[in-house]
Amino acid sequence: MRGRLTEKADVFSFGVVALEIVSGRPNSDSSLQQDKIYLLEWAWHLHENNRDVDVVDERLSDFNKDEVKRVIGVSLLCTQASPSMRPSMSRVVAMLSGDTEVPTVTSRPSYLTDWKFDDRTGFMTDIHGSQTAGDYSSVATTSVTTTDLNSSPLDASGPMLREIIREGR
Template sequence: MDQFTSATSLQGKLSDGRVVAVKQLSESSNQGKLQFATEIETISRVQHRNLVKLYGCCLESKTPLLVYECLENGSLDHALFGKGGLNLDWPRRFEICLGIARGIAYLHEESSVRIVHRDIKASNVLLDADLNPKISDFGLAKLYDDKKTHVSTKVAGTFGYLAPEYAMRGHMTEKIDVFAFGVVALEIVAGESNHHTTLEEETTYIFEKVWDLYENGNPLDFVDPKLSKFNSEEVLRVIRVALICTQGSPHRRPSMSRVVSMLTGDADMAGEEVIKPSYITEWQVKAGSSSSYTGTSSQAGLSSSSTTQQSSGGGHAAGGDATPATGNPSPMFTSIIDEGR
């Protein structure tokens, strides 16, 4: 497997005066420089208005360097959760959500190189001068791809965004990006991150919050309190699309092209069934439990707690949905391996 661990991006300047972002990669395989350069050349031809442009690479040192365009307004997570000066109103948030969806749809269905990103998250979405979203690090997805199979021996991703089937079994298809997009869409609506570094038991994750409000008929209470005005129809559409994208079974998740159509209102969502996923209901830890794991998060495969990969005997298949949503789920233990880039 051609593995690279990304370091912190630095800024540089090209001979023509363009400011660029430079990412250093520490190579941990025997991949030759020619093969690496060929892959970079291929990926650099993947261009879309919602993808960060990859200019190329530098192979003069022992550690390869990737050279990207530099975007003025930083990352989406900083804009949503940080203390920066950006104030994203609802119209802008909706356009950002739609732009991200279009970028992923291009990677999955339209580009000359079919790419599963594997690490869609708010910090990997950058904003240009006009606050248009651009997905970054999509090139690393191909560089990380091993043996071009659908099963990966290493799970690369970030806590809070990993699809259950990928976290547990390394089953990698484009549907893991669909799941991660659903998480980002919920973060955009709530203005709250689903990636927590705390192990505090009282931590409430956005999945628990949105499903509680959705089931009780108050989904608009999920909206970021900082948004004094918003289009209720658009908000409800985004929430519903996000819940469809984060269904436990990958077969229940739509393609990203259909996600775009649903967000724009061009596709009818009336026939889309939204079932409460079992990963939300199956990690109910009772007080005084003698279980070997800790925490009360009901997000199997979504919390920030990390353990070694394991699975329980019995219960639903990994990533399944509870049927019906109010049914009594069977126990399932899920764990995640996180290989942050």
């Protein structure tokens, strides 16, 4: 918070990596169909339609469905927008090992409900159609053009990431 990375940022990242492992694909892949480009958005869509297991890499022919559902459920908990809604890493380990039940995730994170992901450069369009660099907390947004690659969310050294870290999002 307040410009410092916390363990809750690591929990979020763990959730994304776990989904990438289960699905066998990166978090974002512009070569896929429009509804599958963003892994988190696709995973949430499948979860809401009780089709969690469809996120599993199609190259896997034999897997334990209960374990996969457990990993996906934990991943969705880890990727909640609010750090306070994410479990601690020790709780994640307990859920994955089966020592603790995985609570049902009922609400999509605000960064998926408030934004429509619709272009392939990593920028987002808000519900009013204006492109922004993606300020998820409805504070002042930073407008960028698609030619400004230094502000791309894909550039980890760019000013947008520093702004997100500074604001503790």
